[in-house]
Amino acid sequence: MEKIEAIIQPSKLDAVKDALLEVGIEGMTILEARGHGRQKGHTEFYRGREYTVDLLPKVKIEMVVPDELAEKAVQAILSSARTGKIGDGKIFRSKIDDAIRIRNDERGSSAL
Amino acid sequence: MRSRAWRIFLVLTMFSSCAAFAQSAAPVADQLARLQAQIAQAQSAADNSWMLVSAALVLLMTGPGLALFYGGLVRRKNVLSVMMQSFAMMCIITVVWALVTYSLAFDSGTAFIGGLHHLFLRGVGLKPDPAYSATIPLQTFMIYQLMFAIITPALITGAFAERMKFSGMAVFLTLWSIFVYSPMAHMVWGKGGLLNAAMGGSIPCLDFAGGTVVHVTSGVSALVCALYLGKRIGYPREAMPPHSLVLSFIGACLLWVGWFGFNAGSALGSGPLATSAFVNTQFAAAAAALSWAAAEWMRSGKPSALGAISGAVAGLVAITPAAGFVQPMSALVIGVIAGAFCFFMVVKVKTWFGYDDALDAFGVHGAGGTLGAILTGVFATSAINPIFKDAKGNPLPSGVVDGNWHQLFNQFVGVAIAWTISIIGTYILLKLVDSTIGLRATREDEMEGLDVTQHGEEGYEYAS
Numbered sequence: 001m002e003k004i005e006a007i008i009q010p011s012k013l014d015a016v017k018d019a020l021l022e023v024g025i026e027g028m029t030i031l032e033a034r035g036h037g038r039q040k041g042h043t044e045f046y047r048g049r050e051y052t053v054d055l056l057p058k059v060k061i062e063m064v065v066p067d068e069l070a071e072k073a074v075q076a077i078l079s080s081a082r083t084g085k086i087g088d089g090k091i092f093r094s095k096i097d098d099a100i101r102i103r104n105d106e107r108g109s110s111a112l
Numbered sequence: 113m114r115s116r117a118w119r120i121f122l123v124l125t126m127f128s129s130c131a132a133f134a135q136s137a138a139p140v141a142d143q144l145a146r147l148q149a150q151i152a153q154a155q156s157a158a159d160n161s162w163m164l165v166s167a168a169l170v171l172l173m174t175g176p177g178l179a180l181f182y183g184g185l186v187r188r189k190n191v192l193s194v195m196m197q198s199f200a201m202m203c204i205i206t207v208v209w210a211l212v213t214y215s216l217a218f219d220s221g222t223a224f225i226g227g228l229h230h231l232f233l234r235g236v237g238l239k240p241d242p243a244y245s246a247t248i249p250l251q252t253f254m255i256y257q258l259m260f261a262i263i264t265p266a267l268i269t270g271a272f273a274e275r276m277k278f279s280g281m282a283v284f285l286t287l288w289s290i291f292v293y294s295p296m297a298h299m300v301w302g303k304g305g306l307l308n309a310a311m312g313g314s315i316p317c318l319d320f321a322g323g324t325v326v327h328v329t330s331g332v333s334a335l336v337c338a339l340y341l342g343k344r345i346g347y348p349r350e351a352m353p354p355h356s357l358v359l360s361f362i363g364a365c366l367l368w369v370g371w372f373g374f375n376a377g378s379a380l381g382s383g384p385l386a387t388s389a390f391v392n393t394q395f396a397a398a399a400a401a402l403s404w405a406a407a408e409w410m411r412s413g414k415p416s417a418l419g420a421i422s423g424a425v426a427g428l429v430a431i432t433p434a435a436g437f438v439q440p441m442s443a444l445v446i447g448v449i450a451g452a453f454c455f456f457m458v459v460k461v462k463t464w465f466g467y468d469d470a471l472d473a474f475g476v477h478g479a480g481g482t483l484g485a486i487l488t489g490v491f492a493t494s495a496i497n498p499i500f501k502d503a504k505g506n507p508l509p510s511g512v513v514d515g516n517w518h519q520l521f522n523q524f525v526g527v528a529i530a531w532t533i534s535i536i537g538t539y540i541l542l543k544l545v546d547s548t549i550g551l552r553a554t555r556e557d558e559m560e561g562l563d564v565t566q567h568g569e570e571g572y573e574y575a576s
Contacts, residue, residue: 044353045412047422047472048459051351 001096001109002070006061007033007089008081013059019080020063023072027112028063039087058089064096066109152247156240159247162382163256169373170259174266175202177370180363181425182270185471188355189561190274191571197269200282205262205289213261214254216294218244223306223314225295243303243311245380256377257297264293264326270471271334272341272551274352275558278566280551284541292333292537296325296530307526309499317526318492318499318510318519320389321378323433323485324530331478332534334469340542341552343468345559357418364421368397371428375435388496389435393428396447400427403451411459419455426454426476430484437492437499437510446487454480482527489523 008016013030020028034055041054065073074091082088101111179198183191205213215230230236238249245253265285272281299305300319307324309316319325344352354360375393379386404423405415430450431443438446458475469475492511494500500508509516545551552558557565564570 045408045414045416046353046418048408048412048455048463049348051353 001064001099001112002067003062003064003094003096004070004073004077005092005094006077006081007035007058007091008061008077009083009087009089010057010059012081012083013061015080016061016077019076020061020073023069023076025063025065025069025073025076028061031060031062033058033060037087037090056087064099064112066112156247159245159381159383160249160252162386163248163252163377163380166373166377167252167256167259169370170256170263170377171202173367173370173374174198174259174263177363177366178263178266180359181367181421182273182360182363182471184356184359184361184363185354186273187352187561188571189563191355191359191563192569193278193562193566194269194273196278196567197273197276197281198266200278201262201266201269201285204282204286205265206258208286208289209254209258209261213290213294214257216290217261217297218254218257218302220303221298223304224299226298226302247381253380256380257301260322260326260374261289261293261297264322264330265289267326267330267473267477268334268337270473271338271469273470274562275341275344275553276562277549277551277553278562280545280549283549284545284551287541287545288333288538291541292329292533293325296329296533299529300325300526307522307529309522315522315525316500317485317522318437318488319433319485319526320436320488320497321375321432323429323481323488324526327429327432327477327481328485328527328530329534331474331476331481332531333538334473335467335478336535336538337542338467338469338474340539340546344470345555347468348466354418361417361421364425368424368428371397371432375432379436385436385497388440391440392431392435392438392443395440395443396427396431396434396450397424398427399444399447400424400430400451400454403427403448404455405451407452407455408459422458422472422476423451423455426450426480429454429477429480430487432481433485434488434491437488437497439491439493439496442491442493442513446484446491449487450480450483453483482531485523485527486520489520492519 006016035058036054036056039056041052041056044051044053063073070093074093077091098107099111100107175198179195182194182198186194210233212231214233214236215228216226219226219228219230221227233254236250236254238251240246240248241250241253244250265288268285268288269281299307300317301308303311305311305313307313307315307317309318317324346352371393372390376386376390379389401420401424404426405420408419409415427447427450430446434443434446454476457479458472462469462472462475488511490512493514494507494510497510498507499510502508511519542551553562553565
């Protein structure tokens with residue numbers, strides 16, 4: 001099992017969710033996040049005081065998928081989240097030791 | 113024989129009809145007196161209803177107007193503390209006013225302070241006091257003035273927001289109301305007041321709705337507080353942007369509408385003078401908002417919402433002393449000047465001197481009020497309000513536009529007295545309260561947030 005974490009632009013969330021659904025991934029966790037990579041922030045003015053805002057709103061999607069679906073999920077995210085501009089985001093993959101369904105203590109890939 | 117009887121009959125008829133006529137003349141006089149009383153009652157009803165509405169509008173300016181305006185400007189962790197400070201004034205000042213400060217402000221006494229005849233509102237009943245207003249109950253006047261006494265210390269909270277202890281604030285502002293607000297209100301509006309233009313004060317200062325009494329005193333006192341208490345932890349390095357400009361926007365609009373009660377209600381009646389003040393209030397607010405927005409647009413490239421609403425408030429502050437004295441076109445001019453001037457004070461001067469006037473109480477109210485008081489001396493005209501009269505009752509020139517340059521001097525004196533009493537009074541009271549119960553929150557309390565540490569609450573509960 002693999003964990004896939006994707007940090008994307010908030011405006012791309014719907015497209016990414018639909019694309020993941022199409023490749024057969026139904027379970028995921030969505031988090032509202034703030035952050036930046038190489039993308040610069042912007043300045044805001046409040047009563048003449050200038051503030052540099054470099055923590056930009058992002059959306060983070062986390063999902064744990066069976067190994068055979070992992071690359072399909074990554075491709076789905078790449079094609080739906082990309083705009084070609086700086087700030088598109090990143091995807092991280094890691095191995096998962098176990099997954100457990102709380103309702104009935106089911107373990108392994110069938111718990112996904 | 114028949115003609116003689118006929119003549120007697122005619123004479124008798126004439127006498128009796130004369131007698132009958134004399135008896136119906138008395139009811140006519142009664143009727144006239146009754147009609148006159150009814151007219152006076154109608155006048156009174158019109159004035160009293162406007163004054164009661166105005167009093168409600170002015171209270172609305174504090175709660176929730178100012179509470180929202182200031183609340184939105186601070187960080188989320190301090191939103192309730194700011195609102196509680198305004199609300200505390202609504203409650204504490206009411207009690208203190210009823211017990212003692214109404215008397216100190218509006219009883220006759222000396223040129224500087226009233227007496228104690230109206231302690232516990234003794235003698236403040238439902239009959240008018242012609243010295244203040246012949247058509248409204250004295251209690252209406254008292255309750256209207258109370259709303260001014262409430263909002264003035266509430267304005268000061270903007271200077272020490274996010275770092276003041278609730279207990280210290282409550283005691284300090286109560287004492288401030290007694291020792292700074294009451295004398296100033298008395299001098300400008302009270303019987304025998306030194307600066308009272310309407311009642312023959314020796315240095316008549318034109319202040320229609322409280323430019324000096326409310327805005328200069330609160331604004332200058334705010335500056336003293338900001339300097340005495342020191343900067344917030346992290347200021348100016350750390351970014352502390354407003355947590356909700358939506359709240360501030362709503363608050364500012366409530367302030368604008370409420371200000372009609374503040375200014376037009378200061379006519380103490382529902383006649384044409386109230387109309388003048390109402391119109392001037394609207395014109396100055398709009399012009400100043402545009403002026404600040406334009407200045408900001410030129411300086412920073414974008415007109416901000418915060419700038420526009422701040423500009424409107426600056427205009428409202430500046431027109432406050434002038435509202436019932438100037439022509440509508442003058443109100444537009446006052447607004448334009450005030451918007452640009454207060455923008456300069458907040459954006460440039462505050463940075464030059466580096467004081468942490470957190471919510472710009474001095475930059476908008478202190479500076480705007482001072483400017484407005486001076487401009488009142490320029491634009492006041494007897495054509496709108498013949499406040500000065502000669503021995504025969506003919507109007508005398510009011511301000512510079514009427515040719516009376518001396519009035520500028522009187523305005524300066526009024527402003528200078530306001531500055532002086534504010535600086536000295538505020539400093540002494542701050543020292544007094546600080547040395548007894550303390551003013552500033554501890555470092556830990558300030559960093560954690562005043563809502564939790566002073567009130568045990570959070571403004572926004574996300575988990576539930």
